[in-house]
Amino acid sequence: MxxxxxxxxxxxxxxxxxxxxxxxxxxxxxxxPETEPFPIWLCEQTAVLTVFGSDSKASVLHIPVRAYDRPVRQCGHPDMPMIMSMGQAAAREQTDDLGWSGESERLEAAGPLLYAEDGGPRALSMAKGCIVMLNQTVSSDLYRKLSEAGAVAYLTITGTPIDAGQDRLPARRRISRSEERTVPGATIHCQDASMLIEKMAADAPQKQSSLPGSSKKTRARLTVNGSIVQKSSQNVCASVxxxxxxxxxxxxxxxxxxxxxxxxxxxxxxxxxxxxxxxxxxxxxxxxxxxxxxxxxxxxxxxxxxxxxxxxxxxxxxxxxxxxxxxxxxxxxxxxxxxxxxxxxxxxxxxxxxxxxxxxxxxxxxxxxxxxxxxxxxxxxxxxxxxxxxxxxxxxxxxxxxxxxxxxxxxxxxxxxxxxxxxxxxxxxxxxxxxxxxxxxxxxxxxx
The missing domain is CATH 3.40.630.10 (Zn peptidases)
Structure with a gap:
């Protein structure tokens, strides 16, 4: 080990x-032992969140976020049946250092920030045109609700208020393979999310009974860039x-x-x-x-x-x-x-x-x-x-x-x-x- x-x-x-x-x-x-190589296809992504406050250029913020991992259909690539059927030596030669990559994909959305807590019906009724921050991971069901509500992007809050060092980075989350994803998503650390909620409250003072972080003056842009790349992996097998x-x-x-x-x-x-x-x-x-x-x-x-x-x-x-x-x-x-x-x-x-x-x-x-x-x-x-x-x-x-x-x-x-x-x-x-x-x-x- x-x-x-x-x-x-x-x-x-x-x-x-x-x-x-x-x-x-x-x-x-x-x-x-026998090493059995196989090709894999991964989506490599980057995400950028830019926040604009009510005083325009003076309050532009670049917040660290991490794009939701996007699983890739492994059987959807024409090379896979050919490589999977090859002998071990030939497959290894084909897959050790593959440099193939597909077309790049870019998803971008802009709009007011909205903190929707757990994504309740009242909060989602305000989500149209907004980049929505949520406490929880976005499941297939929640993604559908966000899409139907007209949200243009989503941010999942991760981490704790006492994190430091590497823990201070947004955590990894994954979207489902089950649907085509057209609404971009990313994770944001809770310390940054808390700062944004306070910023929204300062930009537009509101009654205590209102949803936190529902200011229309605090706007943001989320950009997610990704491309499909082909790499190699391997299983190691043995028997007794x-x-x-x-x-x-x-x-x-x-x-x-x-x-x-x-x-x-x-x-x-x-x-x-x-x-x-x-x-x-x-x-x-x-x-x-x-x-x-x-x-x-x-x-x-x-x-x-x-x-x-x-x-x-x-x-x-x-x-x-x-x-x-x-x-x-x-x-x-x-x-x-x-x-x-x-x-x-x-x-x-x-x-x-x-x-x-x-x-x-x-x-x-x-x-x-x-x-x-x-x-x-x-x-x-x-x-x-x-x-x-x-x-x-x-x-x-x-x-x-x-x-x-x-x-x-x-x-x-x-x-x-x-x-x-x-x-x-x-x-x-x-x-x-x-x-x-x-x-x-x-x-x-x-x-x-």
Whole structure:
């Protein structure tokens, strides 16, 4: 973990170096890893917010903001089927340092600033023609309401009044893939938002009962520039044969990329270290069936590594008994949650195992956030191990907050779970998703 304790965003040289290091570690343990490269398409964006007060040029402010991340449809590019079907060496040659970029996109909006708090109906009734500041992340439903209300742009307030240093920057937020976005959006730190609300109040004194920050004299312009760029990512795969020749295998997965803001020790380098430890253990003492391992790239951009994996290995997934995905691990203080994207009977089997093992981990049956979804979408019973913790998606997600004792404890639990699954048969009923869950997954992956 010390060797990789730095940001590893999707498609970056740091992510590639991490993949090489993981492969080297597997070779050191006596294995034969395979690196599977794949192309990804990302939207790189910048945002600029300029605020004009009632006294014109004397009060022009340039406020730091961050454009909402825009996920890109990965199957919408003509190069992808060609590259995905290539052999490993050829694909790597094609994707290591791609410089392709699409046409630039520019969204710009200008109008009065309006602080709409949580986006209630009264506040939105005043949103027409305004750049609207909101307390909460803009969901698909809230975006629709803003658009219908005539808002020309939106700003999500992030952070706390006591932030300093890197925490003082606007946080990362993502818009849904589900709709075409024509209204630009960005995040703004709460200290800047508070300053603007006070400025609006000073520009246009109002009654206490009025909405805060509803001055028509304080105007702003939000400009978001973006372009689609093609980069490369990669999965690192390895396997350990079972002690019998029984058909089927258990798959263990974890993503090794991070968000740009921090080194991603808790999310998710800790899980990668657990997978590496389990690889060593199963080589020394095999499970009843084969165990496969996949360290996945580019999860933070929308499960792109697992999407590439199931595209490449789809014909093999019928033999996969289950996917155990680890996403968030290693902090001593916390509680365990296991999200199961699977059938009622599979959930029941997991609960029975945990009870016999002596774990109080909470089991939730849902379409869980993370790579397990991708395998469930392809009919594989899937679960995600999460441990509550501190610092996710921030500069504070550092190795110093992790516990070697806790990592060992997690490895013990996952090892026991793998051995249990490898000994039993997964019935047809356990592979059948509840209809609502199946429809939710289909809707999610239509966006790819």
């Amino acid at each position: 010390k060797a990789l304790d730095r940001p590893r965003p999707a498609g970056s040289s740091a992510e590639r170096e991490a993949a090489r290091y993981i492969a080297k570690t597997i070779r050191t343990a006596g294995g034969e 044969s079972g002690k019998t020749d029984r058909e089927g295998y258990v798959l263990l997965t974890a993503h090794y990329d991070s968000v740009p803001e921090g080194p991603g020790a808790y999310d998710n380098l800790a899980a990668c270290s657990v997978l590496t430890e389990l690889y060593r253990r199963f080589r020394l003492c095999p499970a009843d069936r084969e165990v496969r391992f996949a360290w996945l790239g580019s999860e933070e951009q929308g499960m792109l590594g697992s999407y590439a994996y199931v595209q490449r290995h789809e014909s093999e997934l019928l033999a996969c008994l289950a996917d155990i995905n680890i996403d968030l691990a290693g902090q001593a203080i916390g509680s365990d949650v296991i999200g199961v994207t699977g059938s009622d009977s599979f959930v029941s089997e997991i609960r029975t195992f945990l009870e016999e093992y002596g774990s109080d981990a909470e089991v939730r049956q849902s379409v869980w956030s993370g790579d397990a979804n991708t395998f469930a979408w392809k009919g594989v019973p899937a679960l995600t191990y999460d441990r509550d913790g501190f610092g996710m998606h921030t500069c504070h997600d550092e190795q110093r907050f992790l516990s070697a004792w806790e990592l060992g404890r997690e490895a013990d639990l996952i090892e026991a779970m793998v051995r249990n699954l490898a000994e039993r048969e997964i019935t047809a009923s356990e592979r059948e998703l509840p209809e609502e869950m199946e429809q939710e997954l289909k809707k999610l992956f239509l966006k790819y």
